[in-house]
Amino acid sequence: MKFSKRGAALVATGIAGAMVLSACGGGSSDSGGGEGDSGSGRVIFGESTDFPENLFPYIAAGNATSVANLLIRVLPGPYVVNPDFSVDWDQDLLASEPELDTSSGQVNTYEINPDAVWSDGTPITAADFEFTWRANRSSDPADGGCPALLGTTGYEQIASVEASGDDDKTVTVTYTTPFSDWQSLFGNLLPAHVMDNDDPAALCESITNGWPIADGIMDDISGGPWQIKAENIDVGSQIVTLTPNPEWWGEPTGLAQLVVQNIGNDPTAAVQAMSNQELGVIYPQPQLDLVSQIEDLSPAVESDVNFGLSFEHLDFNTTYGPLSSLAVRQAFTMALDRQEIVDQTVGQFSSDAEVLENRIFFNNQPQYQDTAPDEYKTQNTAMAKSLLESDGWVLGSDGVYAKDGQRLTVQIDTTANNPLRETTINVMIPQLAEAGIEATFNANPDIFAGAEKPTSLEAGGFQAAVFAWVGSPFRGATQSIYEQPQGDAIGQNYSRQGTQEIDDLFAQFQTEPDPDAQAELGNQIDALLWGQVATVPLYQKPTFIAYQSSISGVEDNSTQAGPLWNADTWTVQ
Amino acid sequence: MFFFTIRRIIASVLVLIASSFLVFALCAASFDPLSRYYTQNPRPPQAFFDNLREQFGLNDNFFVRYWNWLSGALTGDFGQTIGGTAVTDQLWGRLWITGKMIFFAVLIAVVLAILVGVVGAVRQYKPSDYAFTFLAYLLIALPTFWFAALLKEFVAGGINDAFGRQVLYTLGEESPGIASYGTPSEIFWDRLGHLVLPTICLALLSFAAWSRFQRSAMLDVLGSDYMRLARAKGLTYRRTVMKHGLRNALIPLTTVVALGIGTLFGGAIITEQVFVWHGMGEYLLKNGIGQNDINVVLGWLLISAVFVVLFNLIADVLYAVLDPRIRLA
Numbered sequence: 001m002k003f004s005k006r007g008a009a010l011v012a013t014g015i016a017g018a019m020v021l022s023a024c025g026g027g028s029s030d031s032g033g034g035e036g037d038s039g040s041g042r043v044i045f046g047e048s049t050d051f052p053e054n055l056f057p058y059i060a061a062g063n064a065t066s067v068a069n070l071l072i073r074v075l076p077g078p079y080v081v082n083p084d085f086s087v088d089w090d091q092d093l094l095a096s097e098p099e100l101d102t103s104s105g106q107v108n109t110y111e112i113n114p115d116a117v118w119s120d121g122t123p124i125t126a127a128d129f130e131f132t133w134r135a136n137r138s139s140d141p142a143d144g145g146c147p148a149l150l151g152t153t154g155y156e157q158i159a160s161v162e163a164s165g166d167d168d169k170t171v172t173v174t175y176t177t178p179f180s181d182w183q184s185l186f187g188n189l190l191p192a193h194v195m196d197n198d199d200p201a202a203l204c205e206s207i208t209n210g211w212p213i214a215d216g217i218m219d220d221i222s223g224g225p226w227q228i229k230a231e232n233i234d235v236g237s238q239i240v241t242l243t244p245n246p247e248w249w250g251e252p253t254g255l256a257q258l259v260v261q262n263i264g265n266d267p268t269a270a271v272q273a274m275s276n277q278e279l280g281v282i283y284p285q286p287q288l289d290l291v292s293q294i295e296d297l298s299p300a301v302e303s304d305v306n307f308g309l310s311f312e313h314l315d316f317n318t319t320y321g322p323l324s325s326l327a328v329r330q331a332f333t334m335a336l337d338r339q340e341i342v343d344q345t346v347g348q349f350s351s352d353a354e355v356l357e358n359r360i361f362f363n364n365q366p367q368y369q370d371t372a373p374d375e376y377k378t379q380n381t382a383m384a385k386s387l388l389e390s391d392g393w394v395l396g397s398d399g400v401y402a403k404d405g406q407r408l409t410v411q412i413d414t415t416a417n418n419p420l421r422e423t424t425i426n427v428m429i430p431q432l433a434e435a436g437i438e439a440t441f442n443a444n445p446d447i448f449a450g451a452e453k454p455t456s457l458e459a460g461g462f463q464a465a466v467f468a469w470v471g472s473p474f475r476g477a478t479q480s481i482y483e484q485p486q487g488d489a490i491g492q493n494y495s496r497q498g499t500q501e502i503d504d505l506f507a508q509f510q511t512e513p514d515p516d517a518q519a520e521l522g523n524q525i526d527a528l529l530w531g532q533v534a535t536v537p538l539y540q541k542p543t544f545i546a547y548q549s550s551i552s553g554v555e556d557n558s559t560q561a562g563p564l565w566n567a568d569t570w571t572v573q
Numbered sequence: 574m575f576f577f578t579i580r581r582i583i584a585s586v587l588v589l590i591a592s593s594f595l596v597f598a599l600c601a602a603s604f605d606p607l608s609r610y611y612t613q614n615p616r617p618p619q620a621f622f623d624n625l626r627e628q629f630g631l632n633d634n635f636f637v638r639y640w641n642w643l644s645g646a647l648t649g650d651f652g653q654t655i656g657g658t659a660v661t662d663q664l665w666g667r668l669w670i671t672g673k674m675i676f677f678a679v680l681i682a683v684v685l686a687i688l689v690g691v692v693g694a695v696r697q698y699k700p701s702d703y704a705f706t707f708l709a710y711l712l713i714a715l716p717t718f719w720f721a722a723l724l725k726e727f728v729a730g731g732i733n734d735a736f737g738r739q740v741l742y743t744l745g746e747e748s749p750g751i752a753s754y755g756t757p758s759e760i761f762w763d764r765l766g767h768l769v770l771p772t773i774c775l776a777l778l779s780f781a782a783w784s785r786f787q788r789s790a791m792l793d794v795l796g797s798d799y800m801r802l803a804r805a806k807g808l809t810y811r812r813t814v815m816k817h818g819l820r821n822a823l824i825p826l827t828t829v830v831a832l833g834i835g836t837l838f839g840g841a842i843i844t845e846q847v848f849v850w851h852g853m854g855e856y857l858l859k860n861g862i863g864q865n866d867i868n869v870v871l872g873w874l875l876i877s878a879v880f881v882v883l884f885n886l887i888a889d890v891l892y893a894v895l896d897p898r899i900r901l902a
Contacts, residue, residue, distance in 0.1 A: 042750070054657060060610065060655075061656035063613075139620040139621060140620060145620075147624035148624060236666045236670060237746055237747070237749070239745075257750065259749040259750055261744075261745065262851070263745075263849050264855070264859075266846055266849070268718070268722055269846075269847055272729075272743045272744075273744040273849075276729060276733065276742070276743050278739075278742055278744045278748070279744070448611055449608045450605055450607055453605065457611070469612070469614055470614065476615075477615035481614065492614060
């Protein structure tokens with residue numbers, strides 16, 4: 001049978017025509033263009049976490065890395081967290097460095113820049129600080145609070161926020177009890193004139209609804225160099241286009257548009273899109289293949305590995321038989337070669353990877369001290385064995401210690417489908433075997449579930465676990481991890497271990513407004529935590545940024561400030 | 574025909590309700606939408622957890638939860654995501670994106686499958702048959718993600734290099750924001766450039782299996798008595814094959830294609846992931862299972878199941894059209 005050439009041509013034309021029609025067909029909303037006289041060019045940032053459903057940062061639905069990235073230069077805050085983890089006052093929002101007065105309790109004074117205005121022209125004043133405090137101070141409706149709030153830490157300790165000075169540009173914040181991490185507050189300043197409501201119930205409703213992504217930020221308000229207009233949010237294609245804020249009083253943005261496109265977490269898609277120049281900047285979870293493929297694109301693409309605010313650690317459940325003994329926990333820790341663990345995991349990404357020897361501070365924080373006792377710094381199998389023997393454990397013929405008929409076996413749980421953690425545990429297992437401890441790997445899908453799942457951290461049905469804490473340079477929040485459990489109320493102390501001395505020091509740590517004194521207290525606490533060895537810090541997790549070399553000004557900020565922390569200064573050739 | 578359709582629809586509704594109950598039970602037992610907040614540091618206040626439990630209905634008995642969902646779903650309200658957006662609003666957008674992705678792919682795949690299947694059967698064991706057979710098995714054997722990666726690397730890379738500018742794209746439906754700065758013709762070529770690779774990827778992979786069905790169905794028909802009779806009556810070979818052969822050989826393919834399309838509406842999961850199209854497949858995996866969001870999973874299930882049922886019905890109707898002997902009463 002033969003098909004005529006004409007028939008084949010018809011079919012081909014039909015299909016091509018159909019595709020052409022599809023390309024013509026709409027489906028994505030029109031996006032408004034860049035406005036303002038500042039900047040030229042556009043950069044597309046590939047967001048690899050998710051596309052947010054809500055942009056209000058203080059509630060569960062807006063509690064996402066993608067939201068933090070979008071808002072970092074939209075909602076202003078009094079402090080900037082730098083890539084080196086230091087904290088500086090924001091010279092755009094404020095006119096001078098905030099003052100701290102501890103002569104009677106704690107009082108902070110902020111002087112707002114006289115030029116600072118919201119994008120609708122309304123001046124940024126003390127009323128915005130007062131409103132941000134009032135919106136965040138309580139989660140109890142009976143107290144005028146809102147249960148949808150993700151946290152009230154710090155704000156709940158404020159007694160008053162008062163305005164004074166010319167045009168209410170001076171803010172005086174008075175605390176009922178001192179709060180050491182006061183610099184972390186007001187990080188996303190809320191516009192009082194847009195959101196405020198005298199009725200707490202109505203305000204709570206407004207907070208609970210937040211800013212659904214399809215509607216954008218209320219009134220498209222911005223107090224930073226970038227502005228997110230609702231018309232520039234394309235929910236279907238998962239793209240948000242930031243344009244310059246026409247009322248921005250600081251240095252104009254270098255670009256006319258910053259486009260944030262959700263690209264998902266498929267590493268191959270990210271590499272090929274970079275190679276094909278469809279993306280300007282990416283900030284994916286680092287994986288070995290991804291890093292090496294991106295490095296192959298050099299010099300057209302530049303990249304950088306850093307170490308961020310998330311640290312992996314090993315938690316012992318001190319209510320589990322053998323691990324309730326301090327000697328066993330000490331021996332376990334001595335048996336580990338943590339340098340080898342780092343070399344086999346994050347060390348593969350960068351030669352800068354280090355063993356983390358502190359739970360309170362990160363390696364790259366100025367406050368960091370190596371507080372680990374010498375016996376834990378290197379693998380110490382002989383000492384581990386003798387310690388176990390002095391605790392009554394006897395080495396069995398199978399090479400595993402036993403005591404009163406119970407073999408020294410520990411199952412180490414971790415999250416499912418996490419290659420980095422799996423490798424970590426698989427490196428540990430033979431190290432522990434050398435010291436007569438039998439360890440096994442277990443991927444536990446319920447590890448982070450609530451107490452109703454028996455094997456969760458919350459329920460305490462695990463023996464040991466490897467997982468990460470995600471922090472910030474403000475370390476007061478770590479209190480709930482290391483404070484003694486009060487009955488069933490364990491806070492986040494999943495190892496269920498603690499001492500009164502540590503609790504007392506934490507109480508001071510939380511209320512010491514002097515940064516140097518607080519750093520000293522933090523390191524003292526960590527030294528005491530090494531005495532308990534209920535948790536063993538392992539390493540900070542890496543971050544990875546890659547960008548087209550035609551874009552200038554890109555610098556990773558591996559803190560919560562994220563890769564877009566200075567996107568207003570980027571320029572493109 | 575009418576009663577047949579009604580009967581099928583009623584049976585399908587019962588199947589949908591039963592499957593939604595099973596999936597609801599499975600999700601309710603395994604999902605914990607609060608899990609990501611327990612290890613949030615600082616830990617959210619207890620009032621936050623109590624509020625979310627109430628909001629997600631986690632304090633209610635399982636059957637009450639299911640009834641609440643079902644009674645809403647029957648009125649077209651699939652509830653809210655854990656982020657507070659109406660599932661119904663999201664589903665239509667996702668369905669539109671998946672629809673755009675698969676429509677032309679299916680069209681191309683069907684046309685190619687019929688052409689190649691018929692040619693393979695008519696010229697059985699000729700070089701062209703061997704070549705198409707080899708190609709079909711090669712495509713069937715290729716994992717989607719790898720085939721897509723090859724297309725991006727070599728087809729997109731090669732064509733873009735040859736033109737010295739971007740003609741084909743590997744990510745999304747259009748260049749972000751092009752609607753704001755592009756001319757109509759730029760927007761048109763941009764969208765077409767985004768559509769080509771996912772369409773080729775889906776079309777070739779679907780075509781490969783379908784062409785085998787078409788070939789074997791055609792071979793069956795070609796060997797049948799009525800074909801010989803038609804030839805004996807003096808009809809041309811071409812007319813015999815087209816009029817008597819192809820029409821009958823299309824019946825088995827109709828079932829396969831209809832089922833395939835119905836399933837594709839549930840999401841061409843890997844293709845969507847690789848080409849970053851935010852369609853139904855991604856919705857199930859990321860927004861549903863990834864976020865432990867029971868309303869999203871069930872919304873996805875119902876809509877995908879409706880498409881499977883719908884295309885089965887279409888297949889049944891097409892049987893009757895293709896084979897006048899079949900009358901469904």
